[in-house]
Amino acid sequence: MARLWLLIALCIVCAQAYADKKVYRWKDQNGNWVYSDTPRKGAKEVKINTNFLTMPATDTSVLTSSQSPSGQAYKAAIIAPNHKQTLRDNTGSVYVSGQITPRFAKDFTVQLYLNGKPTGPKQHTVTFALRNVPRGEHSLQLMVFNGKNEIVTKSDETIFYLHKASVNN
Known part of the structure; x- marks a missing residue:
């Protein structure tokens, strides 16, 4: 189950990177869901809402200090x-x-x-x-x-x- 969610997350990230491309899913011979940007026989297009994938900006100023360690x-x-x-x-x-x-x-x-x-x-x-x-x-x-x-x-x-x-x- 964890692999499935990892695969879904990977597909969502890929989908966001290639917003103009489509993502398809189908079940393989073992019954596992497979996601791809290449359609196959029996595959259905996955509708992805990327509005939920936006993250607020994070303040990273602590990582790049302009002050030298001796001046702190x-x-x-x-x-x-x-x-x-x-x-x-x-x-x-x-x-x-x-x-x-x-x-x-x-x-x-x-x-x-x-x-x-x-x-x-x-x-x-x-x-x-x-x-x-x-x-x-x-x-x-x-x-x-x-x-x-x-x-x-x-x-x-x-x-x-x-x-x-x-x-x-």
């Missing part, structure tokens, strides 16, 4: 964990997600800082997995760098608290 005002934010959130993980694993707006430029890199120290090398994604984080209060901050290794923007500090089960329990 970028913002970085840590979206997980939340500010002042308490996390409970006995292994000390903390998963951090960030967000860069507007769209992350191709040559940008991001580095995560835990308590003012980098957690690893710069990377091209804004998701991080930290391991063996000790219990207590910690701060996180994202820094975004351009291709020249200059800081483009940095996030506000996010504070989180990591709880672990006590060794005595």
